[in-house]
Amino acid sequence: MADLIYRKVIDDIKNRIFDDEFKDNRLPDERSLSESYEVSRSTIKRALDILVQQGVIFKKRGSGTFINPLYLKNQSLFQYEGNNLGVTDNIITTGHKSSIKLLDFQVTPANPEIQQNLFLNENEFVYKIERLRLIDGKPIIIETGYIPIKLAPELSPETVKKSIFHFMNQEENKRVSKSFMSIMTEPSNKEDQKLLDLSENEPVGIMAGTFFLDDGTPFEFSSMRVHYKYLNYNTFINLNSD
Amino acid sequence: MADLIYRKVIDDIKNRIFDDEFKDNRLPDERSLSESYEVSRSTIKRALDILVQQGVIFKKRGSGTFINPLYLKNQSLFQYEGNNLGVTDNIITTGHKSSIKLLDFQVTPANPEIQQNLFLNENEFVYKIERLRLIDGKPIIIETGYIPIKLAPELSPETVKKSIFHFMNQEENKRVSKSFMSIMTEPSNKEDQKLLDLSENEPVGIMAGTFFLDDGTPFEFSSMRVHYKYLNYNTFINLNSD
DNA sequence: AAGTGGTCTAGACCACCGC
């Protein structure tokens, strides 16, 4: 994993940027980098392209490659390097105790919306799993998820109190690797207010969408209602075409 | 622009996916595609990698390349192909009449937060521009932006009633090409309620962050308070590493 | 005109998957 050449180049360049080794916020040209790292120019391009994607540098055809000044100034913002949820099975937990309270666990027929989002036929069944996520004892997210039973026949209330994705990875050898999500906001309803300890005028953030397995199978349709103080989604946006 | 080979391959493969030309949701292997398109395998890989990024297909090493079933099922969601604001100078306007009402336009010293975000020294001045964006006559966004005067000395209230980015591109030959944004939500304050026609318990979505020029110069620090019904940010998330 | 990044090629070899 870590012995890939382009990864090593990426890491080294990042370190050198952080150590302020480059003058004028400018990197050497690609052909020079190719020589000094003793790798092909293609590999240098690959490394630089990823750094562009991460927002660390900018390339300008005809002029050169430049360091994003904000990367130096405010590196903490870049800790996620790309997209970041701030809320999922595997994030946000660093340094805090996260726990899960199971609110509901049942098997139901998939309604038309669920059918469409999970690519199911009529008469197929799904688990409905409603969970409350807490961090350091504070309720943060009400999460309602729908999973086709055929994709995880062994799912149990006990499993669901922990990480479902982790279970799938370990026990079923299926990796959840992609998602397509929408982020919105709404006034809180009575249930939100009760479970998330919100007052009437305090809203919830909503992240709803579909999680996919490695092979493209839609795995879970999920709707997360997030305490408004804890919704913080950071992202880079490239305003040009693709 | 459109005569790039990998672009043509991307467009053609998308059309073929849409026309359901591939069996089993599976694309031919890269070497076959290379032959049939009469281009190098590298170019095929480049095209496929972009389609992966857009969420159209999935690659599985050792097995093959597969079509994301949701791309066929629900193509409308994918109209943005990648990240999507739903709110900016150039989006959301399709088929609707958008207008701008200028609320405030002044030059002030940059406070410490602005200084940091725009990479300014002390004693530098910025425009403060507060605008209300309307779509079909309905107020949607209160936008407060800060722009260093040195980057756009010619800016005027008249210019600012239209698209600032467009002005920069046309008159100053500077392109705004990237941004780093945070998305949050909050209860609406009195001003939100008045300007966006919200009741007390209705929230605003907040998109705040920095826009950059082509060469990495931070150009504008902006905070947008969005009517909650109109905040809808769609995105793909790759849950693995980078 | 010189320098820089962008596109594209042709091919070698490796790593993983499934039969």
Added chain:
DNA sequence: CGGTGGTCTAGACCACTTG
């Protein structure tokens, strides 16, 4: 084992920017 995608190379030629 054969088939698939992943990494890497060496080099040609093009497009844009700057002096």
